Amino acid sequence: MARTIPTEPTFRQRQILEWVRRFIVAQGMPPTVREIGAAFSITPRAVFEILQALERKGHLMRGALGARSLVLTQPPRHACPHCAAVPVVGRIAAGGPIEAIEDREAELTVSHDLCRRGELFALRVKGDSMIEAGILDGDTVLVRKQATANNGEIVVALLENEATLKYLHREGRRVRLQPANARLKPIYVEPTKLSIQGVVIGVHRQLDRKAARMNS
Amino acid sequence: MARTIPTEPTFRQRQILEWVRRFIVAQGMPPTVREIGAAFSITPRAVFEILQALERKGHLMRGALGARSLVLTQPPRHACPHCAAVPVVGRIAAGGPIEAIEDREAELTVSHDLCRRGELFALRVKGDSMIEAGILDGDTVLVRKQATANNGEIVVALLENEATLKYLHREGRRVRLQPANARLKPIYVEPTKLSIQGVVIGVHRQLDRKAARMNS
DNA sequence: TAAAATACTCAACGATTGTTGAGTTTCAAG
DNA sequence: CTTGAAACTCAACAATCGTTGAGTATTTTA
Numbered sequence: 286m287a288r289t290i291p292t293e294p295t296f297r298q299r300q301i302l303e304w305v306r307r308f309i310v311a312q313g314m315p316p317t318v319r320e321i322g323a324a325f326s327i328t329p330r331a332v333f334e335i336l337q338a339l340e341r342k343g344h345l346m347r348g349a350l351g352a353r354s355l356v357l358t359q360p361p362r363h364a365c366p367h368c369a370a371v372p373v374v375g376r377i378a379a380g381g382p383i384e385a386i387e388d389r390e391a392e393l394t395v396s397h398d399l400c401r402r403g404e405l406f407a408l409r410v411k412g413d414s415m416i417e418a419g420i421l422d423g424d425t426v427l428v429r430k431q432a433t434a435n436n437g438e439i440v441v442a443l444l445e446n447e448a449t450l451k452y453l454h455r456e457g458r459r460v461r462l463q464p465a466n467a468r469l470k471p472i473y474v475e476p477t478k479l480s481i482q483g484v485v486i487g488v489h490r491q492l493d494r495k496a497a498r499m500n501s
Numbered sequence: 502m503a504r505t506i507p508t509e510p511t512f513r514q515r516q517i518l519e520w521v522r523r524f525i526v527a528q529g530m531p532p533t534v535r536e537i538g539a540a541f542s543i544t545p546r547a548v549f550e551i552l553q554a555l556e557r558k559g560h561l562m563r564g565a566l567g568a569r570s571l572v573l574t575q576p577p578r579h580a581c582p583h584c585a586a587v588p589v590v591g592r593i594a595a596g597g598p599i600e601a602i603e604d605r606e607a608e609l610t611v612s613h614d615l616c617r618r619g620e621l622f623a624l625r626v627k628g629d630s631m632i633e634a635g636i637l638d639g640d641t642v643l644v645r646k647q648a649t650a651n652n653g654e655i656v657v658a659l660l661e662n663e664a665t666l667k668y669l670h671r672e673g674r675r676v677r678l679q680p681a682n683a684r685l686k687p688i689y690v691e692p693t694k695l696s697i698q699g700v701v702i703g704v705h706r707q708l709d710r711k712a713a714r715m716n717s
Numbered sequence: 718t719a720a721a722a723t724a725c726t727c728a729a730c731g732a733t734t735g736t737t738g739a740g741t742t743t744c745a746a747g
Numbered sequence: 748c749t750t751g752a753a754a755c756t757c758a759a760c761a762a763t764c765g766t767t768g769a770g771t772a773t774t775t776t777a
Contacts, residue, residue: 295722313531329765330728334724352732353530356528419635419640424635533734567735
């Protein structure tokens with residue numbers, strides 16, 4: 286019987302194939318065409334063609350099941366711990382992107398289902414700019430590393446070597462970075478001058494007696 | 502404290518839960534509500550309600566990822582040295598009238614150093630009464646079980662079989678339970694009518710795309 | 718040099734998906 | 748007897764999904 290012999294994928298195809306593999310391990314389910322597209326900043330059409338090519342070469346099979354139906358020929362091993370350590374990166378002032386400053390000053394333990402949401406890191410919040418979103422000075426935000434984000438999401442944005450936490454709003458050609466604090470004004474930037482490091486998917490706070498004293 | 506029995510799924514719920522588990526193993530991805538419905542010859546609506554019930558009881562989590570996003574809460578296996586499971590024992594109203602502590606519905610994974618602080622449990626917050634303390638509707642608060650507390654600490658207080666989340670302030674012979682919301686008035690009670698269940702030592706929040714949509 | 722494959726953009730179609738409202742039935746507990 | 752939950756039906760909405768056509772630029776192959 287004429288079995289499909291896996292052919293060598295191109296660089297781009299392998300890039301996406303490996304990303305899909307990691308996604309399945311992390312999320313417990315295959316990604317959609319648009320999720321892949323968002324990760325690589327390309328359109329669904331481009332992803333579709335690359336997936337077609339990968340299927341033709343025998344690296345995966347595309348769905349008989351409709352949405353999200355994608356099966357890898359070489360399935361990823363499911364390492365299944367119940368928790369994972371997420372690096373807490375402190376200040377992101379002077380470097381480039383966060384990858385460069387992998388000085389993990391601490392580790393945050395998160396439950397397994399949160400890890401499934403992708404590559405995570407954590408940031409300690411300084412200042413009150415997101416106070417109306419319930420993010421206080423000293424909180425730790427859980428961030429999923431990604432270069433794009435949807436409107437209304439809280440993003441870690443890199444602007445001229447400075448990282449900020451803001452709501453993201455695209456408005457025509459410019460981007461509004463909106464603080465959640467009535468005393469602060471929004472920042473307007475060109476999309477080219479903005480680098481999104483990740484999207485906030487969680488907030489952790491640890492209260493202690495010092496915090497209590499300030500309220501008494 | 503009125504520790505109640507963990508909520509068992511009904512026969513039908515367990516039936517579907519096991520089917521979903523088998524589906525994931527077989528297909529490599531979670532099923533859609535309609536696929537479940539087809540397998541049991543019921544409508545999407547019926548499936549939806551059963552999945553809701555299973556999520557309420559902590560057996561699975563319905564996704565922030567849109568289609569086919571179902572993550573099972575697996576039974577606890579190997580003890581992890583870096584984390585521990587804290588029971589989420591129910592909802593607490595941070596708003597007006599209150600609801601007593603209910604059944605355990607899920608588990609929260611916290612790092613081990615937090616567990617050393619005593620016996621912990623977690624509560625899901627309902628309402629906006631602690632909004633100015635950065636505790637929002639839907640947050641999960643980590644609570645250390647204890648019967649006393651210091652001034653200024655946020656406590657889980659039981660008043661006539663009703664639990665609330667408030668700042669604790671002793672004022673002479675009476676106790677002031679202070680909400681963190683300018684629109685709400687403090688509650689004054691005699692110490693004898695008040696039962697402190699624990700002290701809030703942490704806040705956890707999980708953001709998803711739905712939350713983002715509301716801000717865009 | 719011509720042809721094919723690769724890697725994309727943009728705009729759009731129809732199908733599938735999660736979700737909701739309104740109403741029914743069954744069955745056990747107060 | 749009443750109440751409430753669990754488990755359903757039916758119809759429908761909006762968002763998301765896979766997919767497609769038409770077109771461009773670049774690289775690889777024959």
